[in-house]
Amino acid sequence: MQQEYTISAIATPVGQGGIGIVRLSGEKAVDIAQECFKPAAGGKISDYEARRAVFGYIYKENGDFLDEAICIVMKAPHSYTCEDVVELQCHGGPVVLKELLAMTYRLGAKPAEPGEFTKRAFLNGRLDLTQAQSVMDMIQARTTMAREAAANNLQGKLSERIGEMRQEILGVIAHLEASIDFPEDDIEDVALEEAEMKVEQLHGAVEDLLASAETGQILRDGLQTAIIGRPNAGKSSLLNLMLGQERAIVTDVPGTTRDSIEEYMNIGGIPLKLADTAGIRDTDNLVEKIGVEKAYSYAREAELVLAVIDGSQPLTEADDPIWHLLSQCSGKIIIINNKVDRSLEENILTAEEIRQEAAKKEVEDVYQVINLSAKQGQGLKELEEAIKNLVFAGKINCRESVMVNDARQADILRQAMVLLDQTHMTLMSGMSEDFVVIDLRSAWEKLGEITGETLDEDIIDEIFSRFCIGK
Ligand code: GDP
DSSP, X not given: OOOSSOEEEXXXXXXXXXXXEEEEESTTHHXXXXXXXXXXXXXXXXXXXXXXXXXXXXXOTTSOEEEEEEEEEEOTTSSXXXXXXXXXXXXXXXXXXXXXXXXXXXXXXXXXXXXXXXXXXXXXXXXXXXXXXXXXXXXXXXXXXXXXXXXXXXXXHHHHHHHHHHHHHHHHHHHXXXXXXXXXXXXXXXXXXXXXXXXXXXXXXXXXXXXXXXXXXXXXXXXXXXXXXXXXXXXXXXXXXXXXXXXXXXXXXXXXXXXXXEEEEEETTEEEEEEEOOOOSOOOOHHHHHHHHHHHHHHHHOSXXXXXXXXXXXXXXXXXXXXXXXXXXXXXEEEEEEOHHHHHHHTOOOHHHHHHHHHHTTOOOEEEEEEOOTTTOTTHHHHHHHHHHHHHTTTOOTTXXXXXXXXXXXXXXXXXXXXXXXXXXXXXXXXXXXXXXXXXXXXXXXXXXXXXXXXXXXXXXXXXXXXXTXX
């Protein structure tokens, strides 16, 4: 199926690169390419075999030479969108690409909407919705684990799992309907018993899938992490150690990290969305005060809080605001007993003492206390391990697991569970098979929303609008 108009967009990232690609999709894609591209070996691009890389030149309408290029034509349905697709690969300069793109518009192409190529692939049945969504996840993956999770979905593993569940539901419906149609055959009880067992199994399967949603979402969006601690505790040093580069400013002057720095980093395959925040202490300086307040709100909302304590000094009342803040945090807490290179020699503060103090100050949910030296690097491995354990709880293997990573998918699964609960209640109430079938049909339809088989157009548009242009 070809859409009524041909779209065009720059498919490569903005900026300079060795190669840049303008991609066209739709009925007029080849005609448009023909107008701007001349094969070096002569003739027209349509004379050449499809899917062959043809070298040539791009000329503007007035005959001016624009660039050298490789042109590849992919004929429908053997293309990403299942429509005629042309890729014009020229030099990756922003001006070259913009001029070429503008020319394709003048020749009749329309600017592609965000995600429109993938949307066409979806509408033409080349990808289902979970696969289409995983295309974006693949592009945006920040770690190998995140990429692996996306790859599984791109290959259709989530769709397969959903498909199996829906198939099961249809099987139960078929049996129930047979027992309605042939009441004399005495299969009624068997069908109802089977339905009860299957509904329970399906409920468990949906639950399992839903359990992967939190990890899936973390892999996709990053674990929102806040580093907090008193000024000079070593927050910036820890951030630098974790990032492996001098990203934050490290100084001896208390209160120099006044604003928050946000950074993605990869820790043992898990993307952390990290905020290094201003040191927490009472201050009269207005700018610093704003920074401190920001730190408080970051920490309260973060999924993971790394609380840095300067272990080379005994704990004092000045630490109370930190304990107070930690007692208000909703995420998991890892306390870093920092400067262990100094404190161990002098034996100032141990992890156990910190743990006891935390308990005394009513800070619950301390996942672990780790002895670390932000300066020399010891303890970093333990920190990585702790974070990994915390996210996966030792359960999930991204390479093998099917994972849900999207709030919409998780929401549908939750609704499907409710519908299965309802089916169970109908079964228990002894109502006739017709009612069970109605409930099961709703669950079947609901699950179909994940793969996009039963979904409104508005929702589909909304999903693709989150894509980047050119994809
Ligand atoms: P922040 O204010 O919490 O961000 O602290 P900084 O990271 O700027 O560190 C404050 C001071 O403590 C600097 O002089 C660091 O070099 C020092 N520091 C940080 N971590 C360590 C550590 O593990 N060992 C030692 N000996 N000094 C550290």
